[in-house]
Amino acid sequence: MMTPSTEGPVGRHLAILRTVAAAVSRSLDFEEVLEKSLAALTKVTGHELASFHLVTPDGQSLVLRGHRGLSPRLRDVNLTLPFGEGLIGHAAAQGRTLLVDNALASPDLLPAARPVVEAEGIKGFVCVPIRARDRILGTLSLGRQTPDPFSEEEVTLLEAAADQIGLALDNARLYSELRRQLEELRRTQAELIHAEKLSAVGELAAGVAHEINNPLTTILGEIQLLLLSNLGKELKERFQVISDETVRAARIVQSLLLFAGRYPPQRTLCTVADQLRRVLELKGYQLRSDDIRVVMEFDPAPPVWADENQLQQVFLNLVQNAHQAMKEAHGRGALIARARPFEAGVRVEILDDGPGISPEHLPRLFDPFFTTKPPGVGTGLGLSVSYRIVTEHGGRLWAENRPDGGAAFILDLPVGVPPAEPGAAPTLPPKALKVLVVEDEAGVAGVLSSLLRRLGHEAQVARDGRDALARVEKANYDLLIVDLKMPEMSGRQLWEALRDRRSPLARRMAFMSGNARAPELLDLIREAGALTLPKPFTFDDVSALLRGVR
Numbered sequence: 001m002m003t004p005s006t007e008g009p010v011g012r013h014l015a016i017l018r019t020v021a022a023a024v025s026r027s028l029d030f031e032e033v034l035e036k037s038l039a040a041l042t043k044v045t046g047h048e049l050a051s052f053h054l055v056t057p058d059g060q061s062l063v064l065r066g067h068r069g070l071s072p073r074l075r076d077v078n079l080t081l082p083f084g085e086g087l088i089g090h091a092a093a094q095g096r097t098l099l100v101d102n103a104l105a106s107p108d109l110l111p112a113a114r115p116v117v118e119a120e121g122i123k124g125f126v127c128v129p130i131r132a133r134d135r136i137l138g139t140l141s142l143g144r145q146t147p148d149p150f151s152e153e154e155v156t157l158l159e160a161a162a163d164q165i166g167l168a169l170d171n172a173r174l175y176s177e178l179r180r181q182l183e184e185l186r187r188t189q190a191e192l193i194h195a196e197k198l199s200a201v202g203e204l205a206a207g208v209a210h211e212i213n214n215p216l217t218t219i220l221g222e223i224q225l226l227l228l229s230n231l232g233k234e235l236k237e238r239f240q241v242i243s244d245e246t247v248r249a250a251r252i253v254q255s256l257l258l259f260a261g262r263y264p265p266q267r268t269l270c271t272v273a274d275q276l277r278r279v280l281e282l283k284g285y286q287l288r289s290d291d292i293r294v295v296m297e298f299d300p301a302p303p304v305w306a307d308e309n310q311l312q313q314v315f316l317n318l319v320q321n322a323h324q325a326m327k328e329a330h331g332r333g334a335l336i337a338r339a340r341p342f343e344a345g346v347r348v349e350i351l352d353d354g355p356g357i358s359p360e361h362l363p364r365l366f367d368p369f370f371t372t373k374p375p376g377v378g379t380g381l382g383l384s385v386s387y388r389i390v391t392e393h394g395g396r397l398w399a400e401n402r403p404d405g406g407a408a409f410i411l412d413l414p415v416g417v418p419p420a421e422p423g424a425a426p427t428l429p430p431k432a433l434k435v436l437v438v439e440d441e442a443g444v445a446g447v448l449s450s451l452l453r454r455l456g457h458e459a460q461v462a463r464d465g466r467d468a469l470a471r472v473e474k475a476n477y478d479l480l481i482v483d484l485k486m487p488e489m490s491g492r493q494l495w496e497a498l499r500d501r502r503s504p505l506a507r508r509m510a511f512m513s514g515n516a517r518a519p520e521l522l523d524l525i526r527e528a529g530a531l532t533l534p535k536p537f538t539f540d541d542v543s544a545l546l547r548g549v550r
């Protein structure tokens with residue numbers, strides 16, 4: 001068997017090429033490819049200076065990415081070279097090997113390099129372009145401080161090595177691109193799984209929330225009635241507590257419903273920083289009294305098409321969480337709220353100096369009902385609702401731990417597109433009102449009619465759509481307050497029936513729903529020119545509704 005001899009120039013060259021080839025074929029790491037190739041190449045005679053330049057993305061210059069044996073000043077003049085000028089710049093621009101026996105004599109030598117080349121005694125110089133698929137990636141150069149010029153074999157060796165390096169660099173690039181794509185794929189997959197989980201829990205939550213909403217409406221309504229009656233001071237205070245707590249429960253139910261349904265946001269052109277400022281003002285007193293300093297850093301950013309209320313809800317959740325985390329950890333803190341332009345939209349950051357988020361909690365943070373807080377304090381809904389809102393706006397929301405401790409919640413919102421035209425406002429006649437409440441839940445119907453009477457109106461109850469139709473045949477009403485969801489005949493069907501009978505009452509309706517954003521409700525109030533009453537409602541809600549009836 002014949003082993004290639006390492007004696008003589010040919011054997012030595014083969015050995016170098018083998019080293020380069022082995023190094024570059026084994027590694028997909030850009031830096032390692034460079035390092036090993038340069039090390040091998042400086043052994044051409046043992047006296048070489050080697051340098052490796054890469055073309056910058058804009059194609060204007062070449063930057064030094066690696067070298068062997070360059071003195072500091074030689075390195076300095078080689079750091080950035082103009083593409084198309086100088087020895088190396090020319091070789092790169094023309095895509096051809098450049099070989100000179102005496103560098104100093106070459107008219108191409110850059111004026112800045114001349115004194116250094118002279119002082120270093122560089123004579124022979126060769127530069128070969130490195131290619132990958134018809135593109136010039138950079139150059140490989142060797143200089144020699146001895147009198148002997150580079151031979152033809154040496155140049156051939158360098159060209160072969162450059163080809164190998166080009167191939168390896170291209171592979172490394174493809175590999176890192178592949179890795180990036182894989183990461184992207186993993187991330188989107190995780191997001192998909194998360195979305196699936198959210199919608200499954202959402203369905204369940206919506207069902208429960210809907211069931212709870214009616215009894216809550218009754219409770220709240222009854223308390224409101226009691227509060228209006230002549231109670232003693234102490235009783236009144238106690239009922240006020242019950243009322244406040246019921247409103248709190250109702251708010252949780254509302255966030256559940258909001259979280260469960262995929263409601264189209266009601267968007268306007270709004271300034272994100274303004275919404276954030278509003279929330280911070282709202283929370284200002286609480287934050288100050290818990291010794292939490294707020295720093296606002298708002299850069300002018302483009303307005304976005306977004307639902308202002310929903311945005312405020314997101315910011316409120318994030319600020320509240322930060323507040324709770326800092327207060328719990330050290331009874332004081334600093335909150336930084338930032339908003340600035342980012343890509344085609346706005347980036348908001350809520351940063352705190354609390355305990356941060358432990359790594360095992362990080363992947364579960366946005367799961368519905370995930371909470372580390374005791375019952376009564378945490379519902380585990382804030383972040384999942386926020387996540388859904390942000391996603392519905394086409395944005396992204398995620399959490400990180402800050403390098404110096406504390407948590408960072410980051411939110412990217414795109415500018416978005418304008419929504420379709422909103423519906424016309426309802427018009428109703430101005431006079432004292434006779435109201436028909438159409439509601440299958442006796443408790444809700446009773447409370448609502450009592451509140452109406454309290455407000456000085458006349459109220460009657462129909463227990464379903466059919467009953468309502470029978471009643472409007474016999475008597476005149478000024479307003480129908482109709483539950484959206486009823487057995488047999490829904491609120492919409494009742495409206496359609498009235499419309500088909502050309503009853504003027506078809507334009508004098510208000511619909512009750514636990515879900516102010518439900519698309520079926522929004523469609524209906526637009527088509528029917530109707531008003532809405534939230535469920536549960538307070539005395540003020542009912543009075544506002546009646547005031548809206550003109």
Ligand SMILES: Nc1ncnc2c1ncn2[C@@H]1O[C@H](COP(=O)(O)OP(=O)(O)O)[C@@H](O)[C@H]1O
Nearest residue numbers: 321322325356371372378379380381382383407
């Ligand atoms: N700023 C923060 N710092 C530390 N942990 C946080 C922060 N914000 C949220 N978390 C964690 O995320 C959990 C879920 O938050 P959230 O969905 O708002 O529900 P809740 O606040 O009701 O617990 C919290 O219980 C807490 O463990």
Ligand SMILES: [Mg+2]
Nearest residue numbers: 317321382383
């Ligand atoms: Mg929260």
